Structure formats: structure tokens, C-alpha cells
Amino acid sequence: MTRILVVDDEVETCDLLKRYLTKKGYQTFTALSGEDAVNIVKEERPHIVLLDIRMPGMGGIEAxxxxxxxxxxxxxxxxxxxxxxxxxxxxxxLGADDYITKPMDLKYLDNVLMVKIAMMTG
Amino acid sequence: MDTPKILVVDDEENVRIMLKTFFTRKGYRVETAASGDEALKTIKGNAFDVALVDIMMPGMDGITLTKKIKDLSEDLPIIIMTAHPDRDYVLSALREGVFDFKQKPIALEELYYAVREAIHKVRLIRENKSLIEELRDMTANLYKLLAEKSGDLIKEKNRLEAMIEGMNEAVIFCDENDTIVDMNKYALNLFKVKREDRIGKNLYLHHKKETHPKIKHVLDTFKNNKDKNYMEWDAHIADRWFNLRFSAVRDDSNKYQGTIANFIDITEKKLLQSQMAKAEKLASIGGLTAGITHEILNPLNIISGNVQMKLMEKDIREDDRKIYENIQRQVERIVNIVDGLLRFSKQREPKMEEVDVNALIEKTLSLLDYQLKLQNIIIEKELDKSIPLIIADSDQLEQVLMIILINARDALNERELKGESDGHWMKKILITTRGNMPAYVQISIADTGIGIPTDIISKIFDPFFTTKPEKEGTGLGLSIAHGIIEGHGGKIDVRSEVEKGTKFTILLPCVYGTKN
Incomplete structure (x- = not known):
């Protein structure tokens, strides 16, 4: 199963995305800060990270x-x-693979993820 | 007073001795001469106060001798001594200016008094002469000094006048009676008056009703308050802003003598200040906006996401679906507004580099090419190949061109929709560039679209002003374009006629001397 990490300082955003992505069949992790995100990446090795650019503390760019x-x-x-x-x-x-704008179009997000995963495995 | 000197002229030796002895005893200095010639010789070298002359001498006669003595020493009193006074002779002698005559044998005491009188008289005359001489010298010196000082004063006056006349500000003097003493050239030009109409006239004679009380207030304050000597404020004169300064002039005893007014043009400074204030406001809004938009977007994101997930449910009821779709549309609207705000607040300092305007136009057109062809819009270009490079931020300029071209496209589509009775109408956009002004490159974009009514054309560069329905535009495009062009030191202008078309003209400063 593909692992996706969602990083956003807003709990409700994380929840929303987790609900959607889980429905779509991904194993979804969440992190509320850049520091947490880095830790989870080390532990769980997700395939893709959805990273909010604006976060307090360690911001999106640094993460x-x-x-x-x-x-x-x-x-x-x-x-x-x-x-x-x-x-x-x-x-x-700066090295990001892609970007998506808020408010997110969930169908678009789905496409992006599918393309990324296809590129990674193919 | 030095001892008076007497000359005794007599051919008889005893007379000479007698008179010499007598007058020496009286305290005078005496010299003698035995003849007319000797007398004249003696007078030449000496200053005598009186001469006693015997007129009956061999050789020169008395009258001739008198004349000759007078020639030598005009003021020397002569007392003639004679044994036989011939009345006519005496008269002639008196006519020649003889002082007195004494009959021989001489009554010494009488002679003494006559001599005393003569000396007194001659001394007075001589003093008078010397005083007059002194006075003349002094007067000549005074005149010379006066002329010098006047010359200096005139030079100084001219210098000060030149200074005041040459000043790039209005200078007006009025005296303690509120009479205008002087106005410099700048002041006369500013108020468009002639010197003779104002100088010497009362200050309030030609004042407008509005300014009268303010000026009166200043002058009254100066007159009544010895400690108040300066006031200033800004005012609008002849379409420009001036800083008005009033200074009281007082004499040594602090008495009010008049007022000097200076008016300095501060229009540029005020403009700069308001521009800076605007830029500061924009900068702070920019910072604020970025923060706020993020705050708005997060909850919007959650609303939108939840709604999207609801819409994905298979067993959703039709009326529920309509509701959720409506919510999505509203969210979209909010997003557009926020997007527009963010763009507007991001009017950053342009990143300047050399830009080829014609090339930029071609590039922008190529981006819209497909769309324009699809909508059957004809593009005509008249691009002057000889225009110089300009200094600009090419991304921002591209943005401006886009905004105007998109507006032109919309105007053309609107007109097309209205339907044309006139079969000659061409759906076209004409883009021209020109470089025939020394410091600017001119870009103009003209369309044959629906045009802008005169009552709203002055507002089109205002932020959030739009004639488009809400979901189509935020009204920020042209205000952004305006901001960008102004930020480049250029100008953007619009001309339009309803049902005929619209033309935008942009002027941008160019790099002097560089050709493509």
C-alpha cells in the first residue's frame, strides 16, 4: 500500500485529507509541524509527503x-x-516535485498522486 | 597767537629807527625798508601783519607801491604816512585799499591804535580765509566719502535686490501700515500682477475674501504680540501647493515695522510625500493581506474539502447535491477575491533590466494566440523597429500587456454579442510601438470593442472597480497595471468612445542612446 504523509498545522485540514486519502486506499499519516513531519518520515518512510508551505516553527521550505x-x-x-x-x-x-493550491481540488490531488506514484514505480 | 610783525617803509633813517623802537617796546616785531623796492623784496619772503609806508619816497610813488604790495600780499593792511595830505591823493590811496593814513609828524599813540586795529582786522581776515579753506577741504572730503558710501550702498542694494529677485520663491514685504513695500519677480508672476498695481498699495485691496482673514490674523498677531514673530502654514495657490512663511520685522525697541512673507512651492514634495504614504500603506497592507488571506484560505479549504467529499457520495440526494454545488461556487468566489487581493498587495519593487518592448509584445501575443484566433480577433501590429531598449521588469510588463489585451478581448466579445448593424465592423486589436519622443517609448493597444462610457472612464484604474459580472472579474487588473507602470516611472492613459473602441497608451522611460 502506498504511504502518504500529510503535513499541515491545521488539525481539521489533516483530518479531512486523511479521510479522503484513506477512502482512496492510501495508508495515511499526519503531522502537525515540520519537526513532526521529519520524524515520521524517518520512521515510516512514506512514498509521498503533502507539505503545507506555511507553518509556524520549522516552515514548509525547511521541512x-x-x-x-x-x-x-x-x-x-x-x-x-x-x-x-x-x-x-x-x-x-527548491526541490519540490509539484505543488497544489489551497483550497484544494480533491480530484486534482488524486491525479497528481497517481501520476507521482506511477513515475516512482514505473 | 604769534607776535605780530610790522614792516616800516621810510626813506628817512630816523623815522625808521623811531618807529622800530616804539613798536618793539610795544611788543611787536619790526622790520624796516628804505625804499619801495626794498619793501617789496622784504614782503616777498615774509608774512607781515601790517605795513607802515611813507608815500613820499624817491623812486616808486606811494600809490604804485600800494598796488604792488597788494599784488604780493592782498590782505596786508597798509597805513600810509604823509607830511602833506593831498585830498585827491588820499582818496586814490583809499581806493587802492589802504587801511588808514597818518599825517606826519606821526602821533605815535594814534599810530599805535591804528596799527592795533589793522592787525586785528588782518588777523580776522586771515582766520576767516583759513577757516573757509578748511571748510572747503572738509566738505570736499565729505562729498567724496558720501559718494563712496553711496556707491557701496547702491552696490549692496543692487546685490540684495538681485538676490531677492533671483530667488525661486515669492518674497513680499509689507510695512507697519499694511502697505506693500515690495514684491519680487516670483511673487508678481505667481499672482499675475504688475509691480505698479501693488507696490505702495494696501495689502488687502486686492485680496480674495477667503485669504483676507488668514493674512489679517497673522499680521494682527505680530502687531499685538511682541513675542510672536513667525507663523507658517501650507496653502493652495494657482493649482500648486505652497508653504507660506510669515516673519515679523521689528526695530531695536521691538516695535513692529512690518512683515516679510515667503511662499515656497512644495507641490513636488507633497506629491512625493503622498506617494510614499501610499507605498507605505500598500506595503503594510501587503504584509497584512498575506497573513489574512492565509487565515481565510485554511477554513475555506476545509469547507471545500468536506463539500467535495460529500459530492463524491454515491447515494446523495439531488437537492442535497445542488446545495453542495452551490456552496462550492460560493467558495470559488471567495477564492477569486482573495486571489485578487493577494496579487494586488504583491505590487513589489520591479526587478529592472533591459527589455526589448517589441519582443515582449510578440511573446505576450503568442501566449494569447490560440485564444484570440479561436475568437476570430484580428491582431494588427505596427511595431517601430528603431525603438530603444527600456529599463523594466519584463514579467510585470508582460502582466500589464496581458491585462490590457484581455480587457480588449472582452470588449470585442461584448460588442460582437450586441450584434452589428454596420457590416464594416472589424473585430481587431491594433498594437503600435513608437520611439519618437526623446525619453520615452510609447506602446498603444487599441480595440474596436464596446468602449467605455465617459461617466466611468475616470474610475477604470481604481482598485475593485469593474463592470463585469461578479464571477468574471475582481476589478483589480487595471489598477495593478497602473501601479506597475507608475512603478516604472511611466504613464498609462486611456481614450475611449462608446460603440467605437478603446485605446490604452503607455509611456515607458527608455535607456538613452541604446538602439535595438
Missing amino acids: LKKIKEIDREIGVVMITAVKEEETAKEILK
């Missing part, structure tokens, strides 16, 4: 770097606010 240090193969999809093109470009430059 991204740390996760990539642990395992470059892990797919990291950043969650950003609306259609910020400049930020998006920067995110990709």
Missing part, C-alpha cells in the same frame, strides 16, 4: 529540505495559497 536530505526519492508536493505563480516557480526550484 522540504530536511525531507529531501533523508531520502531524495520521496515525492514532496507543496500546498500553497491560491495561484501564486512566483512562489510556485520558487518551490519547484
Whole structure:
């Protein structure tokens, strides 16, 4: 089963995504901070991490770097606010594999995940 | 007073001795001469106070001698001594300016008094002469000094006048009676008045009713309050902003003598201040907005996610489904507004580099190419190849071009929808670039769309102003475009006629001297 880690400082966002992803058949973990995320990545080795860019403490960008240090193969999809093109470009430059904007279109998220997983296994 | 000196002229030796002895005893200095010639010789080298002359001498006669003595020493009193006074002779002698005459044999005491008188008189005359001389010298010196000082004063006056006339601010003097003493050139120009219409006239004669009380207040304050000497405020004069300064002039005993007013043009400064205030506000709004949008987006995300999950349920009732879809649409609307706000608040400092405007236009058109072709919009280009490079942020400029082209597209579509009775209408956009102004490159984008009514055209650059239905536009596009162009130091302008079309003209400063 594919493992996905959802990282967002909002509990309800994490819950929502966990509900959806579990329904879709993924094994879903959640983390409420960058530090927690890094720990869970070390322990559970998820295939993909959905990472919110704006978090207090260790922010999304730093968490991204740390996760990539642990395992470059892990797919990291950043969650950003609306259609910020400049930020998006920067995110990709920093090593994120993709990005998705809030509020999320769940069907779109599904497609992104499927493509990523296909690329990883194929 | 030095001892008076007497000259005795007589051919008889005993007379000479007698007179010399007598007058020496009286305390005078005496010199003698035995003839007219000797007398003249003696007078040449000496200053005598009086001459006693015997007119009956061999050689020169008395009258001639008198004349000659007068030639040598004009003011020397002559007392003639004669044994036989010939009345006519005496008269002639007196006419020649002889002081007195004494008959021989000389009554010494009488002679003495005459001599005393003569000396007194001659001394007075001489003193008078010397005083006049001194006075003349002093006066000449004074005049010279005065002329010098006047020259200096005039130079100083001219220098000060030149300074005041040359000042790039209005200077107005009025005296203690509120009479205008002077106005400099700048002031006369500012108020569009002639010198002769104001100088010497009362200050309030030509004042507008609105300004009268304010000025009066200042002057009254200065007059009544010895400690108040300065007031200032800003005012609007002839469409520009001025800083007005009033200074009281007082004499040594602190008495009010008048007021000097300075008016300095601060229009640019005020503009800069308001621009800076705007930029600061924007910056703080920007920071605020980023935070707030995130706060809004998180709950929106959760609402949207939950609604989406509900919509995925297979056994959902039709009316429930409609409700959830409605909620989704509303969420979409909020997202658009937040998105627009975020973009608006992100009007950052442009990242400047050399930009080829024509190339940028081509690039932007290529991005819209498919869409424009699909909608049958004709693009005409008149791009001047000789325009210089400009300094600009190419991403931001591209954004501006996009915004205007999208607006043009929408205007054309709107007009097309209305239907054209006139079969000649062409659905087109004309883009031109020109570089014939020395410091600017001009871009214009003109469409044959529906046009902008005159009552709203002044608002189109206002943020959130839009004529489009809510779900289509946030009204921020043109205000962003305006902000970007202004941030580049350029200008954006619009001309439009309803049912004819709209033309946007952009001016951007160019790099001087660089050609493509």
C-alpha cells in the first residue's frame, strides 16, 4: 500500500485529507509541524509527503529540505495559497516535485498522486 | 597767537629807527625798508601783519607801491604816512585799499591804535580765509566719502535686490501700515500682477475674501504680540501647493515695522510625500493581506474539502447535491477575491533590466494566440523597429500587456454579442510601438470593442472597480497595471468612445542612446 504523509498545522485540514486519502486506499499519516513531519518520515518512510508551505516553527521550505536530505526519492508536493505563480516557480526550484493550491481540488490531488506514484514505480 | 610783525617803509633813517623802537617796546616785531623796492623784496619772503609806508619816497610813488604790495600780499593792511595830505591823493590811496593814513609828524599813540586795529582786522581776515579753506577741504572730503558710501550702498542694494529677485520663491514685504513695500519677480508672476498695481498699495485691496482673514490674523498677531514673530502654514495657490512663511520685522525697541512673507512651492514634495504614504500603506497592507488571506484560505479549504467529499457520495440526494454545488461556487468566489487581493498587495519593487518592448509584445501575443484566433480577433501590429531598449521588469510588463489585451478581448466579445448593424465592423486589436519622443517609448493597444462610457472612464484604474459580472472579474487588473507602470516611472492613459473602441497608451522611460 502506498504511504502518504500529510503535513499541515491545521488539525481539521489533516483530518479531512486523511479521510479522503484513506477512502482512496492510501495508508495515511499526519503531522502537525515540520519537526513532526521529519520524524515520521524517518520512521515510516512514506512514498509521498503533502507539505503545507506555511507553518509556524520549522516552515514548509525547511521541512522540504530536511525531507529531501533523508531520502531524495520521496515525492514532496507543496500546498500553497491560491495561484501564486512566483512562489510556485520558487518551490519547484527548491526541490519540490509539484505543488497544489489551497483550497484544494480533491480530484486534482488524486491525479497528481497517481501520476507521482506511477513515475516512482514505473 | 604769534607776535605780530610790522614792516616800516621810510626813506628817512630816523623815522625808521623811531618807529622800530616804539613798536618793539610795544611788543611787536619790526622790520624796516628804505625804499619801495626794498619793501617789496622784504614782503616777498615774509608774512607781515601790517605795513607802515611813507608815500613820499624817491623812486616808486606811494600809490604804485600800494598796488604792488597788494599784488604780493592782498590782505596786508597798509597805513600810509604823509607830511602833506593831498585830498585827491588820499582818496586814490583809499581806493587802492589802504587801511588808514597818518599825517606826519606821526602821533605815535594814534599810530599805535591804528596799527592795533589793522592787525586785528588782518588777523580776522586771515582766520576767516583759513577757516573757509578748511571748510572747503572738509566738505570736499565729505562729498567724496558720501559718494563712496553711496556707491557701496547702491552696490549692496543692487546685490540684495538681485538676490531677492533671483530667488525661486515669492518674497513680499509689507510695512507697519499694511502697505506693500515690495514684491519680487516670483511673487508678481505667481499672482499675475504688475509691480505698479501693488507696490505702495494696501495689502488687502486686492485680496480674495477667503485669504483676507488668514493674512489679517497673522499680521494682527505680530502687531499685538511682541513675542510672536513667525507663523507658517501650507496653502493652495494657482493649482500648486505652497508653504507660506510669515516673519515679523521689528526695530531695536521691538516695535513692529512690518512683515516679510515667503511662499515656497512644495507641490513636488507633497506629491512625493503622498506617494510614499501610499507605498507605505500598500506595503503594510501587503504584509497584512498575506497573513489574512492565509487565515481565510485554511477554513475555506476545509469547507471545500468536506463539500467535495460529500459530492463524491454515491447515494446523495439531488437537492442535497445542488446545495453542495452551490456552496462550492460560493467558495470559488471567495477564492477569486482573495486571489485578487493577494496579487494586488504583491505590487513589489520591479526587478529592472533591459527589455526589448517589441519582443515582449510578440511573446505576450503568442501566449494569447490560440485564444484570440479561436475568437476570430484580428491582431494588427505596427511595431517601430528603431525603438530603444527600456529599463523594466519584463514579467510585470508582460502582466500589464496581458491585462490590457484581455480587457480588449472582452470588449470585442461584448460588442460582437450586441450584434452589428454596420457590416464594416472589424473585430481587431491594433498594437503600435513608437520611439519618437526623446525619453520615452510609447506602446498603444487599441480595440474596436464596446468602449467605455465617459461617466466611468475616470474610475477604470481604481482598485475593485469593474463592470463585469461578479464571477468574471475582481476589478483589480487595471489598477495593478497602473501601479506597475507608475512603478516604472511611466504613464498609462486611456481614450475611449462608446460603440467605437478603446485605446490604452503607455509611456515607458527608455535607456538613452541604446538602439535595438
